Amino acid sequence: ETGVTQTPRHLVMGMTNKKSLKCEQHLGHNAMYWYKQSAKKPLELMFVYSLEERVENNSVPSRFSPECPNSSHLFLHLHTLQPEDSALYLCASSQDLWWDDRGKEQYFGPGTRLTVT
Amino acid sequence: GENVEQHPSTLSVQEGDSAVIKCTYSDSASNYFPWYKQELGKGPQLIIDIRSNVGEKKDQRIAVTLNKTAKHFSLHITETQPEDSAVYFCAASTITGGGNKLTFGTGTQLKVEL
Numbered sequence: 001e002t003g004v005t006q007t008p009r010h011l012v013m014g015m016t017n018k019k020s021l022k023c024e025q026h027l028g029h030n031a032m033y034w035y036k037q038s039a040k041k042p043l044e045l046m047f048v049y050s051l052e053e054r055v056e057n058n059s060v061p062s063r064f065s066p067e068c069p070n071s072s073h074l075f076l077h078l079h080t081l082q083p084e085d086s087a088l089y090l091c092a093s094s095q096d097l098w099w100d101d102r103g104k105e106q107y108f109g110p111g112t113r114l115t116v117t
Numbered sequence: 118g119e120n121v122e123q124h125p126s127t128l129s130v131q132e133g134d135s136a137v138i139k140c141t142y143s144d145s146a147s148n149y150f151p152w153y154k155q156e157l158g159k160g161p162q163l164i165i166d167i168r169s170n171v172g173e174k175k176d177q178r179i180a181v182t183l184n185k186t187a188k189h190f191s192l193h194i195t196e197t198q199p200e201d202s203a204v205y206f207c208a209a210s211t212i213t214g215g216g217n218k219l220t221f222g223t224g225t226q227l228k229v230e231l
Contacts, residue, residue, distance in 0.1 A: 002160070042221040042222060042223050042224075043221040043224075056217065090160050092160060099210070105163055106160075107160075108160020110160070111160065
């Protein structure tokens with residue numbers, strides 16, 4: 001148990017659906033992240049938030065839309081996804097941003113296994 | 118942009134032996150190199166990192182070396198144990214205070230056999 005929870009754990013959606021992934025951290029951290037992990041591909045850092053403000057958006061398609069209503073919650077809204085978007089989506093949090101000494105230790109949630117049909 | 122290559126993709130060693138995983142990067146401006154361990158069903162966990170102003174860093178059985186000229190860095194695990202079995206990821210980043218990017222390698226599945 002890392003203190004970071006994600007729901008749902010598994011999600012199957014069609015290309016025309018709209019769904020949202022939810023992440024919650026109970027650690028009092030200031031930074032939160034979305035990662036995409038696909039088989040045989042490098043882990044991708046998608047979005048970085050610090051105190052509810054988006055700090056980094058690493059060239060992610062607009063069909064992925066993050067939302068951070070407060071420092072404990074992070075959402076990833078999905079719409080009109082493609083089959084190649086099927087992957088494990090990991091949420092993480094850290095005390096400060098990952099490039100700060102107090103942010104190097106990231107705590108990951110268990111992930112949402114997304115399948116786009 | 119940055120490109121990180123990681124080898125090997127799978128590595129099997131006998132318990133007690135050493136394991137070495139190598140990564141190369143393309144952006145000479147990269148200045149921070151973390152390594153992560155991911156166990157089955159869990160997220161990645163930072164195990165060691167190194168900044169570009171040092172050539173080697175050790176933490177018990179784990180060490181990382183960096184060759185800035187050749188643009189490669191390596192993870193060394195000595196006296197391997199079964200609990201070291203996991204996927205290991207290297208990453209490279211350029212930390213400049215703004216527009217920081219973190220690029221990962223494709224991972225190495227390490228299996229420590231009894």
